[in-house]
Amino acid sequence: MMLSRAILIAAIVALILPLLYMFGTALTPETSIFEHALIPIPPNPTLENFSIAAKTMNYPNMLLVSIIYAGGVTLGQLLIAVLAAYAFGCRRFRGDSWLFAALLATIPIPFVVTYVPNYLLMAKTHLLNTYAGLILPQVASAYGIFLLRQHFRAFPSSILEAAGIDGASSWRILWRIVVPANLPVIFALGVYIFVNTWNQFIWPMIAMSDPSMHTLTVGVQDLVAGEGGNHWGALMAGATLATLPTLIVFLFARKQILNTLMEGAVKG
Amino acid sequence: MKSFSLLYVIPAIVVIGLFLVVPLARDIEISFFDWNLISPDRKYVGLGNYVAILGDPAFLATLVQSALYVALALAGNVALPLLLATLTLRAGRREADAYQTLIFLPTVIPVSVGALLFLWLYLPYGGPFSRVLALFHIASPNWFTDPHWALPAVSSVAIWKFFGFNYLILLAGLKAIPSSYLEAAEIDGAAGWLRFQRIILPLVMPTLLFTFVTTILQALDHAFVPIQMLTVGGPSGASSNLFYAIYQDAFQNFQAGSASALAVVYLALFGGFAIWQFRMLERNTLYDA
Numbered sequence: 001m002m003l004s005r006a007i008l009i010a011a012i013v014a015l016i017l018p019l020l021y022m023f024g025t026a027l028t029p030e031t032s033i034f035e036h037a038l039i040p041i042p043p044n045p046t047l048e049n050f051s052i053a054a055k056t057m058n059y060p061n062m063l064l065v066s067i068i069y070a071g072g073v074t075l076g077q078l079l080i081a082v083l084a085a086y087a088f089g090c091r092r093f094r095g096d097s098w099l100f101a102a103l104l105a106t107i108p109i110p111f112v113v114t115y116v117p118n119y120l121l122m123a124k125t126h127l128l129n130t131y132a133g134l135i136l137p138q139v140a141s142a143y144g145i146f147l148l149r150q151h152f153r154a155f156p157s158s159i160l161e162a163a164g165i166d167g168a169s170s171w172r173i174l175w176r177i178v179v180p181a182n183l184p185v186i187f188a189l190g191v192y193i194f195v196n197t198w199n200q201f202i203w204p205m206i207a208m209s210d211p212s213m214h215t216l217t218v219g220v221q222d223l224v225a226g227e228g229g230n231h232w233g234a235l236m237a238g239a240t241l242a243t244l245p246t247l248i249v250f251l252f253a254r255k256q257i258l259n260t261l262m263e264g265a266v267k268g
Numbered sequence: 269m270k271s272f273s274l275l276y277v278i279p280a281i282v283v284i285g286l287f288l289v290v291p292l293a294r295d296i297e298i299s300f301f302d303w304n305l306i307s308p309d310r311k312y313v314g315l316g317n318y319v320a321i322l323g324d325p326a327f328l329a330t331l332v333q334s335a336l337y338v339a340l341a342l343a344g345n346v347a348l349p350l351l352l353a354t355l356t357l358r359a360g361r362r363e364a365d366a367y368q369t370l371i372f373l374p375t376v377i378p379v380s381v382g383a384l385l386f387l388w389l390y391l392p393y394g395g396p397f398s399r400v401l402a403l404f405h406i407a408s409p410n411w412f413t414d415p416h417w418a419l420p421a422v423s424s425v426a427i428w429k430f431f432g433f434n435y436l437i438l439l440a441g442l443k444a445i446p447s448s449y450l451e452a453a454e455i456d457g458a459a460g461w462l463r464f465q466r467i468i469l470p471l472v473m474p475t476l477l478f479t480f481v482t483t484i485l486q487a488l489d490h491a492f493v494p495i496q497m498l499t500v501g502g503p504s505g506a507s508s509n510l511f512y513a514i515y516q517d518a519f520q521n522f523q524a525g526s527a528s529a530l531a532v533v534y535l536a537l538f539g540g541f542a543i544w545q546f547r548m549l550e551r552n553t554l555y556d557a
Contacts, residue, residue, distance in 0.1 A: 004355040004358060005355075012367065015432075018389055034394040038400070083279055091276075103284060104549050107545070108542035109542070110542070112510075112534055113534065115291075116527055117290070117298070121291075136283070146549065195376050201496075202515070217381065220380055230387075242378055243378060263440070
């Protein structure tokens with residue numbers, strides 16, 4: 001028990017220490033960055049680095065782009081997932097298992113084979129450097145359908161049938177009964193999609209070449225000055241600013257995210 | 269009434285078809301052309317792009333490096349998380365909760381931020397890691413510009429960032445093992461390695477295989493941003509992989525045909541694992557649930 005605890009704590013130190021260094025260096029005055037390189041907590045903290053980083057990156061603008069991007073993709077993925085999962089989980093129709101398998105088969109399609117054609121499509125339709133072009137291709141994911149279907153299926157069919165007999169339309173049953181009953185799972189899935197989208201880099205980088213349309217994760221690059229010449233305090237402050245939103249979301253919704261991911265893993 | 273059900277699926281079919289399935293077909297089509305992404309005319313070259321790729325010695329190096337990225341990811345993001353998840357299983361509830369949160373934490377950090385973070389941590393002169401090495405009188409190499417260290421250094425960033433996800437999935441698989449099995453093993457005197465090998469490992473095998481396959485499929489993708497931000501594939505291609513080579517071909521050399529052919533090669537090499545992953549998803553959802 002002692003040994004296993006020691007191994008776990010050593011691993012956690014290795015995983016968390018980089019983050020402590022990020023916060024610590026962000027708070028260190030530029031002049032003493034190298035003096036305190038080994039101690040993550042500076043003796044004379046300052047917020048100066050944050051204001052430099054926020055100015056260099058045009059933080060408010062990037063924050064807005066990131067929020068619209070992650071929010072748009074999250075809403076889009078949730079919408080198509082809720083609708084499709086309802087059809088697959090609560091209703092039966094001809095060819096449903098075949099169609100579900102076909103959608104499931106798109107989950108392993110790697111991003112690498114889709115982004116060049118998607119870029120060309122967006123260029124052709126003049127959607128590069130627009131929110132539509134940024135968001136739409138990322139809405140295409142069957143993962144949410146797969147996860148929600150598991151939960152919708154478990155919903156007692158007698159309740160759905162009773163509502164149907166009472167004359168409720170299938171549309172009403174979905175939004176008045178199925179969705180409210182599965183709100184915690186939909187919420188957790190939404191947070192998971194939001195954090196993942198927020199953290200994406202490749203697609204926002206190529207779809208939004210205009211610097212005023214950079215997301216935070218792409219924009220942190222602006223702080224890199226090149227080999228050796230970096231303003232490390234401001235760089236780490238920028239890194240912290242880009243991380244803070246997802247970190248806060250995660251810490252608030254921690255239990256739901258972890259539980260939903262673990263449940264999804266055991267069931268499928 | 270029944271026919272309405274299909275309507276609910278149509279948005280998903282349209283979006284997934286348009287942005288996932290059609291691009292897949294387009295990729296194969298473009299791979300037969302010599303094309304610079306922009307110009308209105310493109311030249312049909314048949315298998316020319318494929319022949320050029322297979323004859324390029326840099327392609328072989330990229331393949332070997334891709335295999336290295338996969339191997340390092342399997343060690344760091346499957347074997348190590350399995351060990352930690354097994355150890356977590358023995359901890360008390362609140363203790364295990366704390367482990368989960370802390371181990372998962374780097375997973376929510378943007379990978380570009382993680383890359384910047386390690387640019388500082390691995391700074392050869394004056395960075396925190398070089399200071400630690402100096403305590404043991406070891407001179408820090410230039411991690412990202414040394415041809416031997418660039419790939420493992422980049423890989424370590426990806427492993428750090430994506431560690432928590434597999435740990436969580438494996439822990440879920442381990443927790444699903446009925447505790448009576450583990451207790452019975454304890455009574456029979458099976459402990460430590462024997463208990464792990466004979467009881468835990470076979471029972472967690474489906475979850476382990478799932479993380480194994482997804483890690484193989486994602487290893488090159490996960491290394492992309494660290495490569496882009498820390499080494500740009502260098503020095504002289506030493507830290508590149510197939511995924512990054514596709515990006516460079518398309519967006520730096522403007523060779524859409526060659527990039528698409530590389531993507532098709534990627535698909536041929538990894539398609540088997542993708543089908544395996546699909547089979548596992550299908551088995552779990554269609555028959556078990």
